[in-house]
Amino acid sequence: MYDIIIIGAGIAGVSAAITAKRRGLKVVVVEKNDVGGKLLLVDEIENFPGFLSIKGMELASILKQQLQKFNIKTLTFKEVINVEKGEKRFLVKLSDGRKLEAKSIILAGGVEHKKLNVKGEELVGKGVSYCAICDGFFFKNKKVAVIGGGDTAFSYALFLSDLCKKVYLIHRRKEFRAEEIRVNQLKKRKNVEILVPYVVKEIKGKQKVEGLILENQKTKKIMKLKVDGVFISIGYEPKLNF
Structure with missing residues (x-):
């Protein structure tokens, strides 16, 4: 014992x-x-x-x-x-x-990753990921989206901007939880576009990720976005599932 x-x-x-x-x-x-x-x-x-x-x-x-x-x-x-x-x-x-x-x-x-709980999130390994460091290299020269507004999301977006053709950072608020230094670093990247205030309504695709359906939190207008990969980083919750 x-x-x-x-x-x-x-x-x-x-x-x-x-x-x-x-x-x-x-x-x-x-x-x-x-x-x-x-x-x-x-x-x-x-x-x-x-x-x-x-x-x-x-x-x-x-x-x-x-x-x-x-x-x-x-x-x-x-x-x-x-x-x-x-x-x-x-x-x-x-x-x-x-x-x-x-x-x-x-x-x-x-902790474990929080889920968006939207249709299409089940395409893990087929374009949906919770770890840019692990899976980012599969999306070299492609278009990807990072969901979240904290330090991890911004770190992922910075990392991916060195690999991918285009990176969208999508957050539901105009304010970010990330450190100011990370926010400023990302804003300087020419291949990065920050979309706020948007929420993901659906991840499109059958066999693999093909795009996103976004909703503007203020105007409620719908936006369709073509991407090859989605990196979800909206926080964590305690891992107590045993």
């Missing part, structure tokens, strides 16, 4: 694991993907203390080295299927059939 099972190997999970290990506790980290979590999906990071600038993959590699340094058992590419709470222990069932027991658990599974 472990003292603590930590679900998630992102920054929070790794930090918790190191602290627990240094206090002499028996700990195991379980991660659905690889160590680093969302860091693996981020290109450039400029707001993490201690680094002027660092790639997400590089920071994830450092986290992995830290886990190894403290000899912390880490189970990667293992999904948590179920968590049961008994009187004196927690039972955690993994996707490979293993069952782990612990006195306590720490949920550091991070």
